[in-house]
Amino acid sequence: MNEAILNTILENTYTLSQLKRRLSALKQLLLKEFFKSDSNQPAPAIDTEWLKSLPSEFLKQFNKDNVYKIFEDIESQIIKLPIVTIYLTFEPDEATLSQIGQRAKKTFNKLLIFDIKYDPRLIAGAALVCKGVYRDYSLRSKIEEKRLIILNNFKKFLK
Amino acid sequence: MINDQTPNNTEEIGYAVETRDFLAQLDGFPSIKINDMVVTDQGARGWVNSISRDLVEVLMLDEAKLTPKQQFKKTRTRLGLNVGNFLMGRAINPVGVPIDGKGLLSKTQISSVCELEQIAPGMESRKFISEQFQTGITLIDTLIPIGKGQRELVLGDAHSGKTGFLLDIIINQKNTGVICIYASIGKPSVVVRNLIDVLKSNGALSYTIIVAASSSEPAPLIFLTPKAAFTVAEYFQKQGKDVLLILDDLGNHAKIYREISLLGNKSPGRESYPGDIFYQHAHLLERAGNFLPAYGGGSITALPVIELNLTDFTTLIPTNLMSMTDGHLLFKSSLRSQGQTPAIDISLSVSRVGRQTQDPLSNFLSSQVRQMLSDASDLETVARFSTELPQETQLTLKRREQIMELLKQDPLTVTPKAIQLIFMALPYTSFLKDKSKTFLENNKRNIADAFMKDARLSQITKKIPSLKTAEELIKLLEGAGGILEKFFQN
Amino acid sequence: MFTLPIETIVLIALAITGIAILLYLREYFFRKKNEEIQFKLSQQTREKSMQLLTAAEAAETQVLAEGKYATHKLEEEFKTKLEEMLQMSGKSIQTSQNELTSFMEDLKKRSVEFEDASRKVSEQRIAALLEKLEQKLSDFLIQTEQQTTSSIELELKSTRQLIETYKTQQLKLIDENIIAMMEQTLNTVLGKKLPLKDNMDLIYEALDRAKTDKFIA
Structure with a gap:
């Protein structure tokens, strides 16, 4: 059951930070509902939207007793998730992020979670890291591969 | 994969x-x-x-x-070091970066990169230690000889003259083809600079390499210093050369290793040192030795140093090191303040491998002198309590005084082998029977010069390598007694 | 003890004196005889000695005369012999002198010949040596010339090569610089100007490639 909960959450969550934020917002909401504990900080707007988008059956799965336990389980499962670090040349906004995330989830694993890092040295495109191995698929690497050809063309231009 | x-x-x-x-x-x-x-x-x-x-x-x-x-x-x-002949006369840090301000190490020579962590060669590559390592210091070469390939621990409290002694050994290796490597582990940069200057002014820098990490460097760099020094030593040993390696000092190294291990949450053992502190020192010292020609020939003679509190040398590190080396030299600051240089306590120092490298004459003489010294120390307590001593006791005590005076050697001096043997045998001749300690103090140099330069006495000096027993030498010196008397009357 | 009467004593005394006087007289007559005998003996000896003396004198004169005669004869013999010998030695000295002079002349001739011959030979040898020396020197000079030229050529070649390598290295550096500059310009330009869509396309491409490489499980 917890897996189903996790799957639902992960359906449109794409990055690790997003996931953690959303989980804390969800927890806040549920605790407020069950125990009337009011936190000082309201959840950010995007998250509240997502929370509203959650189906009601989903929320009904939680009740007073199992709230904490479910969250513990989810947290322990998150640790085991495969995380792919992606280096981008820009900081994506939510819309772009969801596009990239959906594409990735389609191509690979639905449960895939990204970790976005910023590296302007890749001129365009992205570099990926999985399980400690770093692969550069960006424009920089392409230029590196073809540098001789580029150089020759350049020289022709000079002459 | x-x-x-x-x-x-x-x-x-x-x-x-x-x-x-x-x-x-x-x-x-x-x-x-x-x-x-x-x-x-x-x-x-x-x-x-x-x-x-x-x-x-x-x-x-x-x-x-x-x-x-x-x-x-x-x-x-991998963790390694650039080694090559360009290292001679330079000072580097444990990763191979030069620290003596003389610029790049080598512009043209292609060097090999040797890994710092090497497994010590096994028994099949070792050769029996049969050659003596001449240090040029009378006390060592005669009574506590060191062999090429031996590991001898230099033990002593602070300000007992250990560093000076080690520098003397390096300087006395001039023109012998021995390459000297001095590893300075966690000493202040001023000390390292001083060392380089002393070696340079004595013309010893051309065959010396200094591997130093000053106390301001990060602890892991200091920790690597002995490994780097051994890597450099092994490079030269594989070329068939004899190498002298001085590790100053391993107590600092142990403390640094303790710091690293405690930071890494390893469980502390005795005196808070980690459990593998013995392994760290032992697998390092095992890389020294005398090697067969098939494995490069050459030898690495290691002199690890440890400074300790002399009221208690039963703490962990000194006892560890004493058990992994082939002998130790004990320096005492009390002897130094009494004026004995080198300030080595002969009765508490030992060389387990050195005796087999000495030629028979030196062996005879040294056992004779050692016997006499131990007899004298037994009789010393008697001497303090009785005013009238029998002739023999007086003679033994006097001889001991004379030998100790002759064994004193000023820093930065070298005593040739023949003169060393002459000094050891002189107290048994009649020439010195009535001479006081101050006579020897003032005239030691002159006696040595006489035996090197005077025509008749230098004949004796030349005959020494062919002698077999101590009695022959003593007889020869008796014969020379007359000449010596005349020499000193003038 | 018995005492003798005085008359016996006087008789005994007279007997003793009588014996004594008889003995004395005997002695005296003995001595006289002896003296006479001695006197006769001495006379006899004197006569004999006189005889001997005269005999000796006569013998002496005879011997002397004989002696003189002998020496005279010896002298004459000696003289003749000496003269003979002198003559002979004179002759032999002459002959040997002649021989010596002839020998010396011969020697002179020979030495002169020898000198000439040796001079000629040494002249020849010196000439030959000088020739050889010249030859060798010229060979040596040629060789050294060749060697120096070849070594200079080698040096030139190596320096040229060094220059070439240096040139290529520098060119490579310049190339790398060009590329670096290009990368930087691309970076700044694209960073500002690349439309989001193109970037997204590139990212999708990266994901697809990762899939084909089976990079992500």
Whole structure:
């Protein structure tokens, strides 16, 4: 059951930070509902939207007793998730992020979670890291591969 | 399994999970091995010290601020050092960077990179130690001889003259073809500078290499110093040369290792040292020895140093080192203040391997002198309580006084082998029977010069290598007694 | 003890004196005889000695005369012999002198010949040596010339090569610089100007490639 909960959450969550934020917002909401504990900080707007988008059956799965336990389980499962670090040349906004995330989830694993890092040295495109191995698929690497050809063309231009 | 021949756009990466000073725990690096080198984006290098199930422990060689989730890349190099003949006369730090301000090490020579961590060669590569290592210091060469390939611990309290003694040995190796390596472990930079200057002014720098990490360097760099020194020594040993290696001092090394281990959460053992402190020193010292020609020939003679509190040398590190070396020399600051240089306590020092390297004449003489010294120390207590002593006791005590005076050697002097033997045998002749200690003090140099330069006496000096027993030498010197008397009357 | 009467005593005394006087007288007559005998003996000896003396004198004169005669004869013999010998030695000295002079002349001739011959030979040898020396010197000079030229050529070649390598290295550096500059310009330009869509396309491409490489499980 917890897996189903996790799957639902992960359906449109794409990055690790997003996931953690959303989980804390969800927890806040549920605790407020069950125990009337009011936190000082309201959840950010995007998250509240997502929370509203959650189906009601989903929320009904939680009740007073199992709230904490479910969250513990989810947290322990998150640790085991495969995380792919992606280096981008820009900081994506939510819309772009969801596009990239959906594409990735389609191509690979639905449960895939990204970790976005910023590296302007890749001129365009992205570099990926999985399980400690770093692969550069960006424009920089392409230029590196073809540098001789580029150089020759350049020289022709000079002459 | 990802092999090393990865295409250009693929590298292995790890992220810092936990950092403490110079220690970083990294996550990632699927195929990394111990002693591989890693580097951050800013260029700060580190090496892999240990690997656990999901974390890699890295010790940083450069001082750098590490942030969480900092990216580390795996380089293709392992922890190693550039070695070559260009190292002679230079001072380097344990990763091969020159620190003496004389510029790049070598512009043209292609050097080999040797790994710092080597397994010591086994028994099949060792040769019996049969050659004596001439230090040029009478006390050592006659009574506590050192062989080529031996490990002799230099033990003593502070300000007992150990460093001066070691410098003398280096300077006395001029024109003998022996290469000297001095590893300065965690000493202040001023001390290292001083050392370089002294060696240079005595013309000893051309055959010496200094491997130094000053006390201001990061602890992992200081920890690597003895390994780097041994790597350099092995390079020269494989060329068939004889190498003298001085590790000053291993007590500092042990303290640094303790610091690193405690930071890495290893369980502390006796005196808070980690459990593998013995292994760290032993596997290092085992790399010294005398090797067969098939394994390069040559030899590495190691002189590890440890400074300790002399009221108690039963603490962990000194006892460890005493059990892994082939003998020790005990320096006492009380002897030094009494004016004896080198300030070695003969009765408490031992050389387990040196006796087999001495020629028969020196062996005879040294056993005779040692016997006499131990008899004299037994009789000393008697002498304090009785005013009238029998002739023989007086003679023994007088001889001991004379021998101790003759064994004193000023710093930066070298005594040739023949003169050493003459000094040992002189107290048994009638020439010195009625001479006082002050006579010897004032005229020791003159006696030595006489035996080297005077025509008749130098004949005796030349005959010495062909003598077989101590009695022959003593007889020859009796004959020379007359000449010596005349010499000193003038 | 018995006492003798005085008359016996006087008788005994007279007897003793009588014996004594008889003995004395005997002695006296003995001595006289002896003296006579001695006197006769001495006379006899004197006569004999006189005889001997005269005999000796006569013998002496005879011997002397004989002696003189002998020496005279010896002298004459000696003289003749000496003269003979002198003559002979004179002759032999002459002959040997002649021989010596002839020998010396012969020697002179020979030495002169020898000198000439040796001079000629040494002249020849010196000439030959000088020739050889010249030859060798010229060979040596040629050789050294060749060697120096070849070594200079080698040096030139190596320096040229060094220059070439340096040139290529520098060119490579310049190339790398060009590329670096290009990368930087691309970076700044694209960073500002690349439309989001193109970037997204590139990212999708990266993901697809990762899939084909089976990079991500």
